[in-house]
Amino acid sequence: MNLEMHGIKIEYPEDCNIIIGQAHFIKTAEDLYEIIATTLPQARFGIAFSEASGPCLIRIEGNDDDLVKTCVTAIKAIGAGHVFCILLRDAYPIAVLNQIKNCPEVCTIYCATANPLQVIVASTLQGWGIIGVIDGFPPKGVEADEERQERRALLRRIGYKL
Numbered sequence: 001m002n003l004e005m006h007g008i009k010i011e012y013p014e015d016c017n018i019i020i021g022q023a024h025f026i027k028t029a030e031d032l033y034e035i036i037a038t039t040l041p042q043a044r045f046g047i048a049f050s051e052a053s054g055p056c057l058i059r060i061e062g063n064d065d066d067l068v069k070t071c072v073t074a075i076k077a078i079g080a081g082h083v084f085c086i087l088l089r090d091a092y093p094i095a096v097l098n099q100i101k102n103c104p105e106v107c108t109i110y111c112a113t114a115n116p117l118q119v120i121v122a123s124t125l126q127g128w129g130i131i132g133v134i135d136g137f138p139p140k141g142v143e144a145d146e147e148r149q150e151r152r153a154l155l156r157r158i159g160y161k162l
Contacts, residue, residue, distance in 0.1 A: 004122065005063070005122050007118045007134070008119045010119055012074065016067065016088060017102040018111070019088070019093055020083065020085055021083070022083055027105065029102050030061060032086060035103060036086070036088070039096045042090055043155055044088075045064060046060075046064055046065075046085075047062050047069030047073045049084040050075050064150070067087040077119075078119050079121065092110055117134070
């Protein structure tokens with residue numbers, strides 16, 4: 001077996017969050033659309049899902065054509081089957097992540113982030129598959145009291161804590 005590893009840098013708009021995951025069925029794109037549209041009606045989003053058998057097409061959904069195109073670009077770069085990419089604008093993944101995890105065809109969520117992102121894939125003679133992701137940067141230290149207070153204030157300012 002010829003095995004190679006690749007780091008794929010994923011480019012996406014700065015004002016967006018990205019979710020990368022693995023699913024297993026042709027209706028994934030439509031189900032993810034329904035989940036996002038009903039959970040986050042204000043969100044602009046794109047979805048792309050790569051089939052792993054039959055015609056092996058990238059299935060697309062969304063309400064923002066530019067975000068859909070960017071998802072397609074990411075899926076093409078990753079090159080693996082049964083992978084989905086979601087881009088969210090005007091919404092945070094935390095508001096929809098559990099619903100996505102509960103979607104019957106979703107197997108794994110690799111990341112939900114607004115950070116710089118690299119997807120680590122392995123390739124064999126059969127094809128490519130995701131091994132993991134590099135989400136953002138390594139730690140630079142441990143928060144002190146001032147940083148802890150700033151974190152807590154931010155969560156309250158954006159409405160995630162009382």
